[in-house]
Amino acid sequence: MPVPWEALLPFGLVTVMFGAAGTLFNVSTRAQNLGKPGRYGVDKWEDMMMRRDERLTGHRRGQTSDPTPPPGYEISSVWETERVA
Ligand SMILES: *[C@@H]1O[C@H](CO)[C@@H](O)[C@H](O)[C@H]1NC(C)=O
Secondary structure (H helix, E strand, O other): OOOHHHHHHHHHHHHHHHHHHHHHHHHHHHHOOOOOOOOOOOOOOHHHHHHHHHHHHHOOOOOOOOOOOOOHHHHHHOOOOOOOO
């Protein structure tokens, strides 16, 4: 059975390009999430917790075990009493 050698070059190109795109996407997503994988399907509660983490640490994916909140924490919250346009 003849081997289609001429097809191996484009096959290699497609394989390398998919790998490069996936790796770059992975690196970009992790760079935006403090080295953690990105979050998907975030519900309202998780979004609220991530906003609290942002107020506590300065980043939505940040975490802290320090029980004393940073200065200004008690006034940095937004009460959502009405929909903001
Ligand atoms: C992204 O990179 C991390 C660390 O380098 C690795 O553990 C993870 O499996 C990668 N994710 C994908 C989808 O390749």
